Amino acid sequence: MAHSLRQRFKDYRLERRIRKNRLVTKDGRCNIELGNVMRKNGFTYVLDFWTTLVETRWRFIILYFVASYTLSWFIFGLLWYWLAKSNGDLLWQNPSEDHTPCVHNVNGMTYAYLYSLETQTTIGCGNIYITDQCPAGVAxxxxxxxxxxxxxxxWCGIVMTKLTLPKKRAKTITFSKSAVICPKKGTLCLQIRVANLRKTLMIGSQIYGKLLRTTVTEGETVILDQVNIDFMVDAGKDNLFFVSPLTLCHIIDKSSPFFDMAVDTLHQQDFELVVFLDGMAESTSSSCQVRTSYIPQEIMWGYDFLPIISRSKEGRYRVEFSNFAKVVPVPTAHCSHCYHNEPGNHLHLKGTDNKGFEMFDMESSNSTKT
Structure with a gap:
């Protein structure tokens, strides 16, 4: 049991380290830190206060909502108190019997605050009311x-904008947790599966990828060097008919950065494959982008996805999401060089003939039968 706990703890630390080192998490969030922005350009967030509030968390939105109303009631309560004091309406000022108050029954700060609240929320309880003899009060x-x-x-605009953010629609677009590499239609492909969990379509969908890695060129280290990765389906790569789960395919040819990788060297690589899906929601006509990423440990060489679409007896198409992320092993070459039968890989090394080698047949003996 102690060994099992140590293994779980080791796997947990490995998962945390992998998550920390990702630029893009599996759910599409960017793991990046902006240093010293508030010190130099913090005022720009104030100028663009609308975007700042829209991107603020809900707990702070509720706090700002309550604070804005409470503060406005208090400020106008001070103004009503000042107006009553200027007019001599307060009890401690001992107004005469024929004195005409500006606001009836505003005898202190508490009454002024209550009148401010009732006025702004149009409650109007009736005990406190303004008179027509006070022009300043009317204004x-x-x-x-x-x-x-x-x-x-x-605040209605802020709440409605946050409720209709495109990233909420992006939550219903899901990618497979793993990518696979296997032969497909005469070529070696890296495949990723993506599904739309709603029946409404994503209009004008486009899918592309970026391979992020650290490269060293002429003594210069380039962090997050980006390489374009093209994905396509049977119908192409633009304006996809995204009505059912799609299997995205990247052809591993000589122009692909995966061409020099092999089954035994893939997990030793240091890169991150980020996949993007851009589209427009059919119901709201709002553009959104869905992102996910794959590290070498999440790419399975020699596996293929299980079929997911079938047809029922009634003639309707059925999508079986229980097979969405399931894979099966398939015969696959150990590397792209092997698949294309090209030299340059460790499996194409020149060997040395052994002239003393003999091949003979070994017949099975019948004396071993039981």
Whole structure:
């Protein structure tokens, strides 16, 4: 049991290290840190406050929502208190019996705050009300009502924008957890499966990839060097008919960065394959991008995906998502050089003939039968 716990802990640390070293996580988030941005360009976030609020987490949106209303009620409460004090309406000012107050029953800061709240939320409980003998009060109540309406409109826009963000639609696009390399239609291919979990289509879908790796060229180290990776399906690579799960295929030829890799060297490589799907949601007409990434340990050489689409007796097409990520082993060459029968790989080394080697037949003996 101790050995099992150590192995689980080791696997957990390995998974955390792999997750930490990813640029793009499996769910599409970018693992990147921006250093010293707030120190130099922090004011730009204030100028673009709309985008800043839209990208803020919900817990902070709720906090800012409550704070904005509470603060506006308090500020206007101070103004109503100042107006009542200027008019001599407060009890401690001992107004005369024939005194005409600006706002009835505003006798302190608490009453002023309650009147501000009732005015801005249009509650109007009735005990506290303004008189027609106070022009400044009429102007102040108009200003507060207008500002209260603007605050409500602003927060309605923020909430609706956050609810309709394209990344919510992207949650219903899923990629297979692993990629596979196997022969397909006369060539060696790297395949990835992607599915749309909704019946509504993604219009104008385009799929492409980037291979990220660290390269050293003439003594210069380039971190996150990007190489284009082209993916396609049977119908092409642009304007895909994304009504059912698709199997994306990258042909491993001489122009592919995977051409010099082999089954025994693939997991020793240091790269990250990032796959992008761009499209427009049919129901909202909003553009969105779905991302995922694959590291060498998530690419399986010599495997193929199980079939996922079948046809029922009623003539309807059925997608079996239980087979979405399942793979089966298939006969596959150990490397691209082997598949294309080209020299340059470790399996094409020149050997030395052994002249003393003899081949003979060994007949099975019948005396061993039981």
């Amino acid at each position: 102040l109540i108009i200003i507060q009502v207008v500002i209260g309406v603007l605050i409500g409109i602003f």
